[in-house]
Amino acid sequence: MNKKTRNLVLALVAAIGLGAATVPLAGAQTVSSVRGADVSAPELEPGSYRVLPDGPPIPRDYLQQPPMIPHKVEGYEVSTNFNKCMDCHSWTRYRSAGATKVSLTHFKDRDANELSNISPRRYFCMQCHVPQTDARPLVENTFKPATGIR
Secondary structure (H helix, E strand, C coil): HHHHHHHHHHHHHHHHHHHHCCCCCCCCCCCEEECEEEECCCCCCCCCCEEECCCCCCCCCCCCCCCCECCCCCCCCCCCECCHHHHHCCCCCHHHHCCCCCCCHHEEEECCCCCCCCCCHHHHHHHHHCEEEEECCCCCCCCCCCHHCC
């Protein structure tokens, strides 16, 4: 490594180190908007919300929104060896279970090659699909669904 590159790397490491020293400790950190307004959300008390009872599919609010889970998932095992969701949502079982089948998009890799099984990057369902709860919004929300999908 030449001297100029080494000095640049050392300056970068020093700058990162000084920047890290000015970050407040966890718990003391606040979040603010670009204009400086406090936008920290209050913590939800455990048990202050509940998962809604089993029901029909929940309508989506925007294109490409992952469907929300309209049932309880407490105790579901989703590990590298087993995926409880596939007991009902697999292409071989969805009809008998009365469930929505897994989308074809879940059988493609990052290069759009079709796979014979669910893509590893789509295997852990609750990365994108979440159960609906009756929790109050943490911050005010004026979102309106897209008019094209109503």
